[in-house]
Amino acid sequence: MLFQYPRGDAMGTIMNPEEFREIFDDFQHRVFRLETLDFYDAENERAPLERFRAGLPQDLAWRERWRGKVEAIKIRGASISRVHIVSEPLSTYAKFEMTCAYPANVGAGEDVRVLPRAIADELGVPNEDYWLFDDDRSAAMAYDDEGRWRHVEMTDDPTTVRRHVRWRDITSAESVPLFDYLKSVGLEPDSAYDVSTKEDR
Numbered sequence: 001m002l003f004q005y006p007r008g009d010a011m012g013t014i015m016n017p018e019e020f021r022e023i024f025d026d027f028q029h030r031v032f033r034l035e036t037l038d039f040y041d042a043e044n045e046r047a048p049l050e051r052f053r054a055g056l057p058q059d060l061a062w063r064e065r066w067r068g069k070v071e072a073i074k075i076r077g078a079s080i081s082r083v084h085i086v087s088e089p090l091s092t093y094a095k096f097e098m099t100c101a102y103p104a105n106v107g108a109g110e111d112v113r114v115l116p117r118a119i120a121d122e123l124g125v126p127n128e129d130y131w132l133f134d135d136d137r138s139a140a141m142a143y144d145d146e147g148r149w150r151h152v153e154m155t156d157d158p159t160t161v162r163r164h165v166r167w168r169d170i171t172s173a174e175s176v177p178l179f180d181y182l183k184s185v186g187l188e189p190d191s192a193y194d195v196s197t198k199e200d201r
Contacts, residue, residue, distance in 0.1 A: 066104065
């Protein structure tokens with residue numbers, strides 16, 4: 001079963017993950033990600049997640065590809081941000097994501113923020129995972145029951161895009177920067193990260 005998300009008035013273009021990666025950088029000014037799942041089964045995270053479960057330090061090489069992408073976005077004067085809606089108490093995966101993956105994103109210049117699910121529910125935020133490009137295109141992410149990414153529906157339908165812009169603005173305003181959230185729940189970035197001179201942006 002796939003997680004299904006509401007559509008606008010027009011059908012979008014269905015892309016597989018490889019096709020989506022090829023066109024990801026085709027934006028001018030800003031890109032935003034809303035994450036709403038408590039677990040994602042990403043191939044590149046499987047080994048690091050097992051290291052985390054075993055209490056072992058991380059090898060930061062697995063974050064270099066995304067760090068490079070974020071840095072390239074920043075160099076050309078664009079911005080990248082995300083909000084992850086999380087259930088509390090945090091799952092093992094959520095702790096891993098926020099202490100072992102996201103610090104590299106922040107270090108490269110991505111604005112990573114966290115929103116407790118209880119607050120998101122009060123705000124009426126829908127369970128829609130998506131990327132929003134330049135406020136004019138949206139990519140709804142479809143996952144199976146195990147959190148595996150299956151496909152993307154890209155659309156420039158005004159109804160869908162306006163809805164996603166609205167939820168970006170609301171969740172960004174109500175969420176907490178990554179490192180502030182970690183402090184609030186008694187967590188710290190993995191010891192492999194040197195965040196002493198870094199701040200959430």
